[in-house]
Amino acid sequence: MKAKVYVTLKPSVLDPQGKAIHHSVELLGFEKINDVRQGKYFEIALDAALTETEARETAEKIAKDVLANPVIEDYRVEIVQ
Amino acid sequence: MKFGVIVFPGSNCDHDAYHVISKHVGQPVEFIWHKETDLSDFDAVIVPGGFSYGDYLRAGALAQFSPVMKAVKEFAAEGKFVFGICNGFQILCEAGLLPGALIRNKNLHFICKHVNLKVESNHTPYTSEIEQGQVLSIPIAHAEGNYVCDDETFHQLEENNQIIFRYCDESGEITDESNPNGARSNIAGICNQDRNVLGMMPHPERACEGLLGSNDGKNIFRSLTKAIAAHG
Numbered sequence: 001m002k003a004k005v006y007v008t009l010k011p012s013v014l015d016p017q018g019k020a021i022h023h024s025v026e027l028l029g030f031e032k033i034n035d036v037r038q039g040k041y042f043e044i045a046l047d048a049a050l051t052e053t054e055a056r057e058t059a060e061k062i063a064k065d066v067l068a069n070p071v072i073e074d075y076r077v078e079i080v081q
Numbered sequence: 082m083k084f085g086v087i088v089f090p091g092s093n094c095d096h097d098a099y100h101v102i103s104k105h106v107g108q109p110v111e112f113i114w115h116k117e118t119d120l121s122d123f124d125a126v127i128v129p130g131g132f133s134y135g136d137y138l139r140a141g142a143l144a145q146f147s148p149v150m151k152a153v154k155e156f157a158a159e160g161k162f163v164f165g166i167c168n169g170f171q172i173l174c175e176a177g178l179l180p181g182a183l184i185r186n187k188n189l190h191f192i193c194k195h196v197n198l199k200v201e202s203n204h205t206p207y208t209s210e211i212e213q214g215q216v217l218s219i220p221i222a223h224a225e226g227n228y229v230c231d232d233e234t235f236h237q238l239e240e241n242n243q244i245i246f247r248y249c250d251e252s253g254e255i256t257d258e259s260n261p262n263g264a265r266s267n268i269a270g271i272c273n274q275d276r277n278v279l280g281m282m283p284h285p286e287r288a289c290e291g292l293l294g295s296n297d298g299k300n301i302f303r304s305l306t307k308a309i310a311a312h313g
Contacts, residue, residue: 009184013229014263016185066146069139069175071182072229 001046003059004078007068008039042067055079082309084110085123087153087169089144094130094166097286102127105289106302115147124309125162126153128169130222130284140183140225141171150176160312162206162305163278167223170270170280179273179280180238181230187263191224195294196261198269198283199249202242205272206308207279210300216253217246217297219283221261221269226282228264228271238271246270246281 009015015037022036044062046055059077068075084102088095095112102110113126120126134143144150150172157163157178165173173179186192198217200208211217230238238244246269250259260267262282270281285298 012231013184014187014227016187016189016227016263020189066142067138069142069182071174071180071231072184 001048001050001052001055002080003044003046003055003062004080005042005044005059005063005067006039006076006078007042007063007073008037008075010072010074013072040067052079082108082306083123084108085113085120085126086110087113087115087126087128087149089115089131089133089147089172091133091135092129092131092168094168094284094286097284098127098129098166101286101289101298101302105299106306108306113149115144115149117149118152120149120152120156120161123156123161124312125164125305126156128153128163128165128172129286130167130169133168133172136168136225139175141168141173141175144168144172145176154178157273157278160275160277162309162312164207164305165278165280166286167221167226167282167284170282171225173278173280178278179271180234181228181271183225183282184227184229185225186223186227186261189224191222192226192261193220193222194261195220196269196283197249197251197253197259198246199253199255201244201247204242205245205276205279205304206312207272207301207304208245210304210307214253216249216251217288217300218295219285219288219298220295221283223262223282226262226264228268228282230265235265238268241274243271243274243276244268245272245279246283
């Protein structure tokens, strides 16, 4: 079982890296690109013996306590078999 | 009186802090390895600058889980002094000992230069020997020094007089031009509500010798020493 965790800056927090990437994308000639926000992606391998609910609870706790800083970031967890 | 300087894997301003305490402040000081769990020998703990855990995940994020940090939280709760400098400030925010967070500089650059700092309050153990409104010249060296917090936290900081240092120009004016990293309201350093925990991005330990361009950091350590003497 695998947990996919996406960590993104809250919409209210400035993302200078995303802005720089956006600028480069525009320099390459891509048009109608309104914004780029950078985030982090984690894959957590979990023991197959866990139920999906248990896996989700564990991954949510890891995301909340370690992977994301709730002051500036949001997170989203997906469980895949 | 004894100072401690915490050493995480990747700390690199630990020796600067040790040097200043021993040579310029003239007080006993010891390094504290991050696996230590007992701080009962110490009166003040410095969380130094550097790149703890390589700044992996986020600056200061992984250091908050080092065994010593549980002891640092208890130490702070007892009213003892915890002083975070640069990466140390980032660690104290990540650990929840100070509010807010430090994100990537607005212009993305790693900035290493002397800046002007306005002392917004001398009602702290760290600034009692400095005049309110005084402008200090102290270097910064960071890529993640852009202080952010939500509106509620910001208003609390203002109401409780917890904003201790702000980036300013030479005459002490708080301007956008003098803000090196995009920090909210030019914030360079804050303290907790009890005023015994302080974090700042600039490096006062690098401004204690004329040879290095400034002596202005010395008064911060002098204030702290006086506070410890009064506390003990």
